[in-house]
Amino acid sequence: MKNVGGADRAVRIILGIGLLSLFFILPDYWKLSGLIALPLLITGLAQKCAINTLLGRNTCSIR
Template structure:
């Protein structure tokens, strides 16, 4: 269904960024915009990014 196009460093960055943004909902400025963190969090866990697929990009290492 989906092809993997998110590499390990990109994946780790997306997960951390997603968690930080979601934390903004509960601490700090408590802005609802923090829920946008779900996007990088989900793309990190799924290891695929729809925008990367659209533009034919990949951060996976080649073997």
């Protein structure tokens, strides 16, 4: 069941791409901070978020 949609999905994907760019820009071990982007990208592209499920949130208008 999809629970991420619309603006929420767009924000997750844009933030994910922005944070992933840090992986290529930052030096040494700071590159790991860019990996924070992976959960954002995965949940944005798959439109499923476990935290939204636990909280009972659903931003997807299609059911």
